[in-house]
Amino acid sequence: CLDGVEYSYGEFSEKVVSLMRRMCLVESVRARRCLVLINRGIELLIALVATVLSGGIYVPLHPQDPNDRIAWMISDTESVCVLTTSSLSQKIFQAFTMTSNKPSCLCVDEIISSSTASNRLLLSSLMPVDAKNDDLLMILYTSGSTGKPKGVQITHKNWANTFQAYLECGEMRFQMKMIQTVTCTFDNHVFECLGPLSCSGSVIMLHSDGHLD
DSSP states (O other): OBTTBOOOHHHHHHHHHHHHHHHHHHOOOTTOEEEEEOOSSHHHHHHHHHHHHTTOEEEEEOTTSOHHHHHHHHHHHTOSEEEEOTTTHHHHHHHHTTOSOOOEEEEHHHHHTTOOTHHHHHHHHSOOOOOOTTSEEEEEEOOOTTSSOOEEEEEHHHHHHHHHHHHHTTSSOTTOEEEEOSOTTSTHHHHHHHHHHTTTOEEEEOOTTGGGO
């Protein structure tokens, strides 16, 4: 939920499928890098889930990153698409002027605004992604304070082990509720997003500076 607006699992799946279908029209994202430049909110959660379910590799960028850093990541990852929102798309286009690699730019907020109930039925018919233990789940980049930013590769096995540890120590529980506060450039934000969804729980999204209120 965000701003008092709640989404059921059915409503959420409609929006996820809308984005997945649009991503597939661009190019297969299976085992390919997908950059995500989105402020904290429902669009960020949808982008994360759609990328993972499509078999893509999630590469989050911070909305306050300078254009040259974004351009470097676009080039270094050889991404096939950038998921963003209409309010941040201009930042992506500015970064495009600094790199020869120009992946497709998709505005998540515009895509999900046209989602329909029929997409809810399509989610169950999607072919499952055959992810192997050593397949990449996401890439997180360092600050680059000592040079060029370096990508830290995290596999499905890494996160499966992490989730199992959270279950064993009681950090993940059935129908748990969690406030998502960690910035997207830290790996624990994925647990805050996917953890509750993995056990029929709820994710409470705050605005970018909501944790300061």
